[in-house]
Amino acid sequence: MIARVCVVVAVLAAASFVVASAEPDPLGVRVGGDTTVDATGRNAFSFPAANLPDDERTRFAIGNSFFRRNWIEAGSSTKARDGLGPHFIARSCGGCHVQDGRGAPPELRGDGTHDQPVALLLRLSVPGTAEHGAPKPDPRYGDQITNAAVQGVRPEAEIVIRERPVTLAFADGSTHTLRQPSYALKRLGRGPLAPGTMLSPRIAPQLAGVGLLEAIADADIERNAREQAAAPGPIKGVPNRVWDAFASEMRIGRFGWKANVATIAHQTGAAFLGDIGITSTRFPEPSCTFAQADCDAQARRPEIDDATLGNVVFYQATLAPAARRNAGDAQVRRGERLFHASQCAACHRPSYVTASAPFEKMTSRSLAGQRIWPYTDLLLHDMGEALADHRPDFAANGRQWKTPPLWGVGLIRDVGGHQRLLHDGRARGVLEAILWHGGEAEASRDRVLRMSRAERGALVRFVESL
């Protein structure tokens, strides 16, 4: 009798355990844990964390407003939002991160001409390093080209994009032609670039989930590097270590295509200055590197105050990743097995449990302790010559790029009407992005080249389910 009672108790305990620990989610459908939203379509990247408390939703709305709305030239009625330029790339954060989504490079026309890019910027540096090991800016043009300016001010330069075809053959006899871009500048407004100036193209990524990435523990990222170092094979990721203007110390880089930024706050302050021409407490210098008459020497400084900047940071940090679609579909499951069999997950590490984010006042506690599925190790990897920008960025060398997270890839088209991937948007879709992989990822890429058409289709379908 006693034994039977014990059995009953054990069964009840097990049942209550299952209820207490969130619902089982072996496929990682709730990619952001309790923050996950059920979103598809044009607004899929634009919703706040599902578990965000109501008082924090106010802050989200305020941050959203300053993220999305245009900044305007000084002298307008709307004082809270003026200070644009004098040089800039876009008038708002949302100008590049449209709908909080990923930008695309301009399409080349038949005659090779194209519009000036907005969501694709060119970073600049000369050999050597600046303070804290940062890239050393071009003495005239600074660390990026701004290809727009307020009225009466000449833009720094125009960006010229050229493309050449690169054809790859699959083992099954079919071929695929990629387009390899190259970049140059013309109509330089302030004389030539310094000798040896290096250019690195960077596309604006989608933002949903960045707050959760920020909340991954340093120890988890370092463990990724240790495990890869200990494992046989070519995959040897390393963390970038970068200066953070808000922490005032070196930190592990997580954001930017070379993990060249540690925190959302630093990224946001730097982008306000570099991309929109808006000064802030931590980034007080206007976006001119030399005395020029058209610099806004008289402008109100800072042009964005700390509280507002904090709200924009909070807004991005609490943008929620969207739940996976079709995770249980047979073709998707097949693709998932191929993904793992091809060693993709060695770098695109599926899952973490979040710790807490670095700056308590610019994030939400809702993000902590969540089981998340971003599919990245946040490490730098040699990706081969075809992708190399040959421009170092803190600890990253000219062939290394950070493993980008894969969550949300399947929704980029919903949100932005395109699926341009990789650091400069050269890849048209998931398959092309895979085919561009080289360096440490060459063996994985070669496995994909040996796959049948059906296998390739399943692999792509899996990635697009994320």
Added chain:
Amino acid sequence: MRHRAGRWAAALLLGWAALAPAHAQSAADVARHHAAIVHASYADTLAAAKTMRQRIDTFLAAPSAATLDEARKSWLAARECYGQTEAYRFYGGPIDDKRNIEGRLNAWPMDESYVDGVKERPKAGLVNDRKAAITKKSLAAMNERGGEENIATGWHAIEFMLWGQDLYDDGPGKRNADDFIDGKAPNADRRRQYLRVVTELLLDDLDALVMAWAPGQKNYRADFERRGVESLRRMFVGLGSLSRGELAGERLEVALATQDQEDEHSCFSDNTHRDAVANALGIENVWLGRYARRDGTTLQGPSLRDLVAAKDATTAERTTKQMAASLAAAQAIRAPFDREIVGGDDAPGRKRIRATIDSLTQQSKDLVAAANAIGITKLRLVDPKQQ
């Protein structure tokens, strides 16, 4: 012929549904009636905008304080219609699809010095740049750079032309009709041309919305009417997003937080208080399946409230009362809005705005409960985001 018969049948069904007890209504009935309301309110907005165009044409033909005043009144009247239609945003419908009509119609803030001279820089803007073309095509092209928000067209561009900068604590902008008279202001011809062209563009976009919701066509409405519960879900998403994210959040809380004299939606005309009322009314329209037309008639039919009441009368009643409270709170906000937001937290104006925000926030929660009551759970009732 078959087509026409189908339409007759639909009309009969609709009439029957309006008279039938609440529990007999279906999701399809509600979606169909909603589509009729959307079409009627866009058609009213277009008609009001056409009146506005007439007034603007009259003003431009003979600029004077009197003709300018008439043009301003017609803008304010058209905004009363348009504000109610904002309840149809935020779910990827025609206003928010890839054509980005919302972005062209209602972009804000308006970069006034991009368009025309401002106090500090009287020669700024494309009006004063005689080399820049002012055509529908050139204005559209100006706004096609990447995904950037529109900077030079829509309601607020027209508003800026009619009122000018609001540099005054006690009222709206005071642009003089002389700005449009040759010899009295530089580039008056180009100012006239710009106002004419942005008004035409606005009418084109409103016309596209009316077409998308016109009955008996292969258009968004036809699809919407077929989708049953999914269409109801969209309606709830629109209502919740406008309640919480856009109206309570972006338009009211942001202004409260910045206390910027001009961080308000219709800043040149000081009409922001009416924007809030029209939005709140638009939300209530959708919930109640009711719309008071410009000609004084009222559309009334199967509604979300009826469907919810059939399942959970308490929730339906609570939501209805909360919406009435939100509308009343919005009506209590006084003009000019840019004075109402200033001061400490106990300033009467700020308290009135705070009360509206609180009611709208509660309303968004009631809407979630209401949607849940009829089995709709996949809602994202917070952020509007959208254009």
